[in-house]
Amino acid sequence: MSTPTVGVLALQGDVREHVEALERLGVRTLRVRRVEELGRCDGLVLPGGESTTMIKLASVFGIRDALREAITGGLPTFGTCAGMILLADRLRDGAPGQETLGGLDATVRRNAFGRQVDSFEADLDFPMFEDPVHAVFIRAPWIEEAGPDVEVLASVAVGEGDGAPSRIVAVRQGRLLATSFHPEVDDDLRLHRHFLDLVTA
Numbered sequence: 001m002s003t004p005t006v007g008v009l010a011l012q013g014d015v016r017e018h019v020e021a022l023e024r025l026g027v028r029t030l031r032v033r034r035v036e037e038l039g040r041c042d043g044l045v046l047p048g049g050e051s052t053t054m055i056k057l058a059s060v061f062g063i064r065d066a067l068r069e070a071i072t073g074g075l076p077t078f079g080t081c082a083g084m085i086l087l088a089d090r091l092r093d094g095a096p097g098q099e100t101l102g103g104l105d106a107t108v109r110r111n112a113f114g115r116q117v118d119s120f121e122a123d124l125d126f127p128m129f130e131d132p133v134h135a136v137f138i139r140a141p142w143i144e145e146a147g148p149d150v151e152v153l154a155s156v157a158v159g160e161g162d163g164a165p166s167r168i169v170a171v172r173q174g175r176l177l178a179t180s181f182h183p184e185v186d187d188d189l190r191l192h193r194h195f196l197d198l199v200t201a
């Protein structure tokens with residue numbers, strides 16, 4: 001593939017941060033609000049923000065069903081935080097009646113880390129990176145249950161001590177990538193580069 005075009009769903013959320021990260025990696029970017037724009041993308045980023053607002057706006061802009069079809073049809077897609085919620089086939093603690101786009105065979109719990117720890121940071125090990133990734137979590141979801149084709153990439157311990165349970169916060173399923181945290185707010189481009197490898201594979 002020559003230089004790929006990667007769209008960022010631009011209905012709400014931290015669109016600019018993703019566009020900048022992708023441009024630093026030398027790909028063509030496109031802010032996606034309409035079905036025609038989606039059709040020009042070789043890959044798609046669903047940004048962090050507020051999943052309830054994004055799914056409503058997707059419906060208002062008439063792009064929701066096209067997004068569903070594109071993602072389940074194999075468009076490489078990277079969802080971060082609210083974007084991970086949008087990718088989930090099954091959602092817990094959604095707003096009443098909240099829908100997702102789906103594609104990722106997983107149950108995602110929204111705002112999972114609770115009020116006390118609305119935001120936190122942690123260093124996470126990934127199998128494909130030598131050094132840990134510094135992860136910023138903001139009212140983040142976690143993955144509660146994942147299907148057989150979902151590969152767990154990273155988990156975080158919740159609470160203190162050796163017995164603290166660990167929660168899944170990054171996964172890959174084929175050409176779908178999802179993180180509970182926001183790699184776009186950091187200078188570290190490794191996860192975006194990893195996603196581009198999935199786009200061009």
Ligand SMILES: NC(=O)CC[C@H](N)C(=O)O
Nearest residue numbers: 048049050051081082139
């Ligand atoms: N930082 C985020 O993207 C937060 C996600 C938000 N809690 C939601 O439900 O969509």
